[in-house]
Amino acid sequence: MANGRLDLRARVRHAVVTRAADALTLGVLSRRHRAQRIEVRELELRIPRWPAAHDGLRVAHVSDFHLGHLMPVERAADAVRRVGALGVDLLACTGDVVDLHADGAEPLFAEMAAVRAPLGHYLVLGNHDHLHDAKLIASMARRNGVRLLDGDVVEAGTGASRLLVGGVDWGRSIRVLDRAVVRLPEVPDLLLAHNPKAFHAAAARGVPLTLSGHTHGGQVAWKGRPRTNLSFAHRLSAGAYARDGCGLFVNVGAGAWFPLRLHCAPEVVLLTVRRG
Numbered sequence: 001m002a003n004g005r006l007d008l009r010a011r012v013r014h015a016v017v018t019r020a021a022d023a024l025t026l027g028v029l030s031r032r033h034r035a036q037r038i039e040v041r042e043l044e045l046r047i048p049r050w051p052a053a054h055d056g057l058r059v060a061h062v063s064d065f066h067l068g069h070l071m072p073v074e075r076a077a078d079a080v081r082r083v084g085a086l087g088v089d090l091l092a093c094t095g096d097v098v099d100l101h102a103d104g105a106e107p108l109f110a111e112m113a114a115v116r117a118p119l120g121h122y123l124v125l126g127n128h129d130h131l132h133d134a135k136l137i138a139s140m141a142r143r144n145g146v147r148l149l150d151g152d153v154v155e156a157g158t159g160a161s162r163l164l165v166g167g168v169d170w171g172r173s174i175r176v177l178d179r180a181v182v183r184l185p186e187v188p189d190l191l192l193a194h195n196p197k198a199f200h201a202a203a204a205r206g207v208p209l210t211l212s213g214h215t216h217g218g219q220v221a222w223k224g225r226p227r228t229n230l231s232f233a234h235r236l237s238a239g240a241y242a243r244d245g246c247g248l249f250v251n252v253g254a255g256a257w258f259p260l261r262l263h264c265a266p267e268v269v270l271l272t273v274r275r276g
């Protein structure tokens with residue numbers, strides 16, 4: 001259901017910041033932004049608590065497409081196709097699929113589901129997914145076979161290859177996310193949470209790996225120092241973090257709500273997760 005207050009704030013921000021930047025630069029900023037190639041990054045994570053049975057699991061992690069004015073669905077689908085072609089076991093999308101409007105997102109879910117991933121395709125919603133019509137996004141995901149996780153833990157695979165995948169919905173604060181993680185029916189091996197602030201509770205509960213997005217890596221970072229960036233509200237803003245034998249990966253996202261990224265390239269990521 002639409003959230004009127006947030007929706008209005010987002011629309012005002014879009015009109016004042018995004019569209020104004022477009023107008024002031026005669027559209028150059030957004031044209032350049034849309035022309036920027038989304039990088040496919042391949043990374044290996046070593047996590048002491050990662051289950052030995054899943055040593056070497058290949059996860060396609062995509063996040064923050066912000067479909068809309070700055071992200072045509074074809075551009076997003078192309079990035080999903082490229083990371084999916086690398087050979088993956090599981091696809092995880094950590095939210096903000098859309099920027100303002102939910103309409104038109106269906107082809108992206110079809111593209112996610114088309115990625116051959118024997119352990120499945122999973123989604124959690126981000127703050128932007130709640131602005132217009134979260135139920136519509138949920139139904140599009142479901143129709144295409146992408147599993148929406150909202151306080152659930154599900155089994156991917158069977159027997160010795162069983163992997164527990166959990167997800168929590170968007171939460172703004174550490175306190176809200178703590179509650180959501182504590183309420184999970186069991187401790188997952190892999191947790192999806194749009195906001196990386198969920199990692200505090202996830203590490204305390206012994207969740208081996210948490211995947212997040214939301215920060216966009218600040219969109220503007222110091223050259224060669226991705227964590228020195230404009231995401232001032234987040235200490236966990238980009239890349240891999242470790243605590244108590246558990247890991248967090250913060251994807252800087254494929255899209256944006258403002259048409260500028262500097263030393264913070266848009267990304268989709270193939271993670272190879274190793275125990276160790």
Ligand SMILES: [Fe+2]
Nearest residue numbers: 064096126214
């Ligand atoms: Fe986002």
